Amino acid sequence: MKKIYLDYVATNPLHPEVLDAMLPYFNELYGNPLSIYEPGMKARTALEQARESTASLINAKSKEIIFTASGAEANNFALKGIAYANQSKGKHLIVSKIEHHSILNTARFLEKQGFAVTYLPADKNGTVNPSDVEKAVTKETILISVIHASPEIGTIESIAEIGAIAKQKGIIIHTDAVASVGNIPVDVNSLNVDLLSFAAHQFYGPKGAAALYVREGTRIVPLIYGGIQEGGRRAGTENVPAIVGMGKAAELAKRDLQKRIDHVKALRDKLIENTSRIDKILLTGHPQLRLPGHASFVVEYIEGEAMLLLLAAKGIYCASGSACSSKALKASPVLLSIGVPSHVAQGSVVFTLGQETTEEDIQYFNETFPQIISRLRQISPYAKGWEGTEDSTCTAKK
Amino acid sequence: MYSEKVMDHFTNPRNVGEMPDADGIGTEGNPVCGDVMKIYIKVKDDKITDAKFQTFGCGAAIAVSSMVTEMAKGMTLEEALQITKQSLANALDGLPPQKMHCSNLGADALHKAIEDYRTKQGK
Numbered sequence: 001m002k003k004i005y006l007d008y009v010a011t012n013p014l015h016p017e018v019l020d021a022m023l024p025y026f027n028e029l030y031g032n033p034l035s036i037y038e039p040g041m042k043a044r045t046a047l048e049q050a051r052e053s054t055a056s057l058i059n060a061k062s063k064e065i066i067f068t069a070s071g072a073e074a075n076n077f078a079l080k081g082i083a084y085a086n087q088s089k090g091k092h093l094i095v096s097k098i099e100h101h102s103i104l105n106t107a108r109f110l111e112k113q114g115f116a117v118t119y120l121p122a123d124k125n126g127t128v129n130p131s132d133v134e135k136a137v138t139k140e141t142i143l144i145s146v147i148h149a150s151p152e153i154g155t156i157e158s159i160a161e162i163g164a165i166a167k168q169k170g171i172i173i174h175t176d177a178v179a180s181v182g183n184i185p186v187d188v189n190s191l192n193v194d195l196l197s198f199a200a201h202q203f204y205g206p207k208g209a210a211a212l213y214v215r216e217g218t219r220i221v222p223l224i225y226g227g228i229q230e231g232g233r234r235a236g237t238e239n240v241p242a243i244v245g246m247g248k249a250a251e252l253a254k255r256d257l258q259k260r261i262d263h264v265k266a267l268r269d270k271l272i273e274n275t276s277r278i279d280k281i282l283l284t285g286h287p288q289l290r291l292p293g294h295a296s297f298v299v300e301y302i303e304g305e306a307m308l309l310l311l312a313a314k315g316i317y318c319a320s321g322s323a324c325s326s327k328a329l330k331a332s333p334v335l336l337s338i339g340v341p342s343h344v345a346q347g348s349v350v351f352t353l354g355q356e357t358t359e360e361d362i363q364y365f366n367e368t369f370p371q372i373i374s375r376l377r378q379i380s381p382y383a384k385g386w387e388g389t390e391d392s393t394c395t396a397k398k
Numbered sequence: 399m400y401s402e403k404v405m406d407h408f409t410n411p412r413n414v415g416e417m418p419d420a421d422g423i424g425t426e427g428n429p430v431c432g433d434v435m436k437i438y439i440k441v442k443d444d445k446i447t448d449a450k451f452q453t454f455g456c457g458a459a460i461a462v463s464s465m466v467t468e469m470a471k472g473m474t475l476e477e478a479l480q481i482t483k484q485s486l487a488n489a490l491d492g493l494p495p496q497k498m499h500c501s502n503l504g505a506d507a508l509h510k511a512i513e514d515y516r517t518k519q520g521k
């Protein structure tokens with residue numbers, strides 16, 4: 001059976017050149033970068049080269065890159081590190097409602113620690129209005145954090161504008177760019193940001209390597225205390241093979257970015273065009289300002305996990321934001337916050353394309369997906385429309 | 399995550415569809431929560447002679463609906479009322495803990511259909 005991976009937003013396969021670059025650092029070049037003899041120095045050199053390539057991908061300086069173990073760690077670090085470093089100036093943070101859990105749950109944690117957080121809404125396309133950010137600023141505001149691009153709905157936010165507002169008001173700004181770096185051009189200077197999170201496995205690098213960009217001169221409190229690694233800002237022996245992999249992946253992403261964008265965008269547009277012809281299906285997120293390989297929908301009258309499983313049975317792997325497909329059994333807060341009714345949000349399905357996706361894959365998908373939808377609609381009691389469900393709320397205990 | 403039996407009943411569900419001349423109909427669940435089951439039964443001499451379902455929901459919800467209608471067919475109403483979420487889940491070789499509520503819905507929808515039949519008979 002065909003295997004068609006359309007869940008690149010979950011993770012990417014490793015680029016073969018990245019694997020080759022990493023391999024020696026698992027065995028022959030095993031030194032600790034802190035050691036002063038030769039194996040240590042070799043590891044140190046590799047680490048610093050990786051830092052340079054990683055920085056270059058986002059137009060940053062090497063010393064502005066702090067390696068972390070995940071995008072979630074970088075997001076936790078940004079929020080907690082800035083909040084604690086600046087709490088004498090004020091205790092107010094601004095984030096959007098469509099942030100990743102690693103931002104939202106950290107913001108909730110900080111609320112319990114005595115910080116106040118404003119959660120900004122997004123419009124029906126998932127766009128956060130920069131003027132809403134401006135209006136939310138108070139004398140107490142010390143940090144603004146808005147996602148660069150949403151992994152769930154693909155929308156790309158106006159970070160440059162939000163960044164300009166932050167700059168003018170003298171407030172530190174962070175963006176979670178995990179879904180965007182390596183997939184669209186990202187430049188920390190044109191985005192006007194002070195901090196930015198990104199992860200290697202979103203651009204054909206390994207899992208376990210990510211980074212937080214911290215603009216020179218920005219004070220941040222560490223998340224992990226210990227030795228002097230990462231300039232004392234993130235202790236712990238460095239994951240050298242993974243970081244070397246991130247550096248290589250960054251180098252390739254920078255070199256091939258436009259080619260990669262053109263490849264996924266052409267195929268993605270075909271997928272959207274074809275899928276949009278199906279009755280009662282809606283593209284979620286912004287129709288134009290979205291990640292180039294990203295297509296997300298809500299399909300009415302059926303449920304996402306059922307779609308996902310039937311697609312998987314046909315060899316197509318994708319994601320859903322429905323309640324039943326999440327371990328927490330809650331429909332995607334992002335979909336609900338952009339005004340998708342909760343019964344419709346159950347029909348969420350997300351397809352993300354990558355460099356291995358082919359024309360034939362999309363053709364096969366375009367033939368298969370409508371069959372799966374009609375099969376599930378034949379089973380559904382709502383095949384003829386929603387009846388009396390619009391105003392109810394879920395009170396069931398699961 | 400699912401047993402082979404769940405996958406079998408999900409990918410090849412038995413007894414799908416509306417039953418226009420049903421003797422009893424039971425609906426349980428809420429689309430806002432992600433699952434709704436509608437069960438139709440045909441009854442003769444206190445025995446369920448046929449059962450059908452329509453379900454909006456995940457793989458487990460569809461498999462449970464298929465299984466509960468299969469189990470109910472041929473049972474007396476009293477026997478069918480003994481079907482529990484546990485016996486349904488057992489018949490499917492188990493369900494993941496977070497999907498046990500689907501099993502609950504299936505048993506409840508069937509019991510409601512029986513109740514509906516009895517109410518109609520009482521008239």
